[in-house]
Amino acid sequence: MSEEKANMISSGELFPILPPEAPKGMARLAAEAVQTGEGHEIRFYALEARSILNRTISRRRLRFTWSINPYRGCEFACRYCYARYTHEFLEKRDPAAFEREIYVKQEAAWLLRRDLGKVKPGEEIAIGTATDPYQPVERRLGLTRGLLEVLAEQEGLEIGIVTKSTLIARDVDVLQAVARRNRLVICVTVTTPDVGLARILEPRAPRPDIRLETVRRLRRAGLVAGVLNSPLLPGITDNGAAMHRMAALAKAADASFFSAQPLFLKPCSRATYLEFVGRHFPALREDYERRFAEAEFASAAYVRRMREMVRVVTERHGLAARLSDGLLTREDGRFLVEIREPAQAELWPLDGIAVKRSGTGSVQTGRRRKAVASARGLAYSSSKAS
Numbered sequence: 460m461s462e463e464k465a466n467m468i469s470s471g472e473l474f475p476i477l478p479p480e481a482p483k484g485m486a487r488l489a490a491e492a493v494q495t496g497e498g499h500e501i502r503f504y505a506l507e508a509r510s511i512l513n514r515t516i517s518r519r520r521l522r523f524t525w526s527i528n529p530y531r532g533c534e535f536a537c538r539y540c541y542a543r544y545t546h547e548f549l550e551k552r553d554p555a556a557f558e559r560e561i562y563v564k565q566e567a568a569w570l571l572r573r574d575l576g577k578v579k580p581g582e583e584i585a586i587g588t589a590t591d592p593y594q595p596v597e598r599r600l601g602l603t604r605g606l607l608e609v610l611a612e613q614e615g616l617e618i619g620i621v622t623k624s625t626l627i628a629r630d631v632d633v634l635q636a637v638a639r640r641n642r643l644v645i646c647v648t649v650t651t652p653d654v655g656l657a658r659i660l661e662p663r664a665p666r667p668d669i670r671l672e673t674v675r676r677l678r679r680a681g682l683v684a685g686v687l688n689s690p691l692l693p694g695i696t697d698n699g700a701a702m703h704r705m706a707a708l709a710k711a712a713d714a715s716f717f718s719a720q721p722l723f724l725k726p727c728s729r730a731t732y733l734e735f736v737g738r739h740f741p742a743l744r745e746d747y748e749r750r751f752a753e754a755e756f757a758s759a760a761y762v763r764r765m766r767e768m769v770r771v772v773t774e775r776h777g778l779a780a781r782l783s784d785g786l787l788t789r790e791d792g793r794f795l796v797e798i799r800e801p802a803q804a805e806l807w808p809l810d811g812i813a814v815k816r817s818g819t820g821s822v823q824t825g826r827r828r829k830a831v832a833s834a835r836g837l838a839y840s841s842s843k844a845s
């Protein structure tokens with residue numbers, strides 16, 4: 460090639476710039492999603508979902524088999540939220556995108572009806588593992604209500620719901636219909652009863668006192684509903700006085716059970732939560748950075764200490780205890796099961812009869828459970844609660 464010809468060829472011709480690789484899978488669906496509305500600093504997109512019923516794969520060793528999340532993203536913007544990582548599957552790397560770009564799964568009820576045949580007897584379905592199914596947009600769209608209407612047509616399912624929203628009380632009628640033929644347990648998360656703290660910690664979630672009133676309304680409707688005082692925040696809400704106050708309020712709301720579990724920080728939420736700590740609790744910033752420098756979960760010693768605090772407050776206030784957190788049909792306050800295993804491993808504890816387990820975990824015998832239940836003044840059942 461002559462020097463003159465070489466000079467005529469641009470660098471772009473010699474080294475053509477390839478177009479960026481097109482997104483695939485969920486990222487492609489998100490890129491193709493059509494904006495359907497917006498709120499205060501929030502945009503909503505219609506997402507073409509392939510399924511609404513998802514098999515659960517988790518490092519937390521969750522015991523439920525299936526999860527349902529009618530939305531991707533959540534308006535409540537909780538600073539500690541572990542689910543921010545789900546937007547990474549959409550190639551949304553900014554943690555704030557989780558609370559500002561909400562994807563609405565289309566044809567959710569139809570997809571659930573189509574796929575329910577996959578659920579085997581005894582397999583549990585958790586609604587709200589990676590988003591709040593009753594976040595504000597649900598008031599307008601009703602996706603969660605539509606899913607419950609499908610579940611009300613079924614029989615013998617094990618269903619757990621977790622929410623911070625008072626909107627769930629809107630659906631008392633269909634929740635009662637679900638509970639008549641299936642096992643339904645509702646968890647209302649109340650991280651703190653302190654309104655000021657809740658406002659900066661969970662900026663768009665309902666006030667804690669209104670959430671507790673929602674528990675009371677659900678209980679009056681004959682539904683199984685308890686309080687999740689989670690996550691426990693080191694140096695902020697993980698002290699005896701705060702937990703006693705929370706347990707007393709749960710008791711006053713007639714909660715079916717009470718549970719509290721330590722904070723865990725996934726990489727996706729670490730920066731957001733540490734920014735919150737640095738701004739509002741600067742003296743704690745160094746401690747948090749040390750605690751979670753190389754680990755997402757609290758230490759075993761800390762977990763044991765928190766578990767003991769939960770035991771003390773539930774006994775003092777006459778509450779049914781749960782040694783687990785999350786979404787729960789197996790430990791719902793109508794009977795007692797005590798399990799000696801790491802807290803994160805027992806989100807769905809076994810019930811009914813004594814079972815031998817590998818390792819150090821064990822389930823108490825029926826006689827022992829009956830004695831413990833009697834000491835705590837709780838009803839005892841040797842079989843599955845109906």
